[in-house]
Amino acid sequence: MIDRRSVMTAALAALATVGSNRQSLAQAGMSRITAYAFSFPALAGGDIRLSEFAGRPILIVNTASLCGYTPQYSGLQELWSEFGGRGLMIVGVPSNDFGGQEPGGASEITATTQDHRVTFPIAAKAAVRGPNAHPFYKWAAEARPKDVPRWNFHKYLIGRDGYIAEVFPESVDPVDTRVKTAVARALAAS
Numbered sequence: 001m002i003d004r005r006s007v008m009t010a011a012l013a014a015l016a017t018v019g020s021n022r023q024s025l026a027q028a029g030m031s032r033i034t035a036y037a038f039s040f041p042a043l044a045g046g047d048i049r050l051s052e053f054a055g056r057p058i059l060i061v062n063t064a065s066l067c068g069y070t071p072q073y074s075g076l077q078e079l080w081s082e083f084g085g086r087g088l089m090i091v092g093v094p095s096n097d098f099g100g101q102e103p104g105g106a107s108e109i110t111a112t113t114q115d116h117r118v119t120f121p122i123a124a125k126a127a128v129r130g131p132n133a134h135p136f137y138k139w140a141a142e143a144r145p146k147d148v149p150r151w152n153f154h155k156y157l158i159g160r161d162g163y164i165a166e167v168f169p170e171s172v173d174p175v176d177t178r179v180k181t182a183v184a185r186a187l188a189a190s
Helices: 004-018 022-027 072-086 106-115 135-143 177-188
Strands: 039-041 047-049 058-063 089-094 155-158 164-168
Touching: 058 072, 072 089, 072 177, 155 177, 164 177
Parallel strands: 058 089
Antiparallel strands: 039 047, 058 155, 155 164
């Protein structure tokens, strides 16, 4: 039986054979792939399909429960409370890629998010770098090779058009003026 992940993987592989640069895609009569093509398994079960948020800005953040930046969960929740009603979506993506700081499973990750009163969607634990990286992170690395995650709490802001609008490293708090300004700008874009 063929599942959605297999179909998506095959589609991405076919797209990759067309060519990775814009000119090759344009010559083939295809549009560039957007973030809305991806989904994440949800921590609580089911899938977080970015296509369900098409036309809305999305902040995608790789998270970890045992990191010095873990308190940023509270800042992300504050950002969600401030801008979620206006259209911003936030997706946390737990990853054990940096310092082994997300060693637990779903119950441990859930406990951390509950401690920080997180109500935005949290994906199941995923790799965000290397050959086993989640397809979204491979796409983002190709689109912005100098802006890949170097630690936990790296933030990609996806604009309404489905492309990366801004990137914020782990050292930039979610409630920093730069992040809030970028989110407000993305929400105001038509």
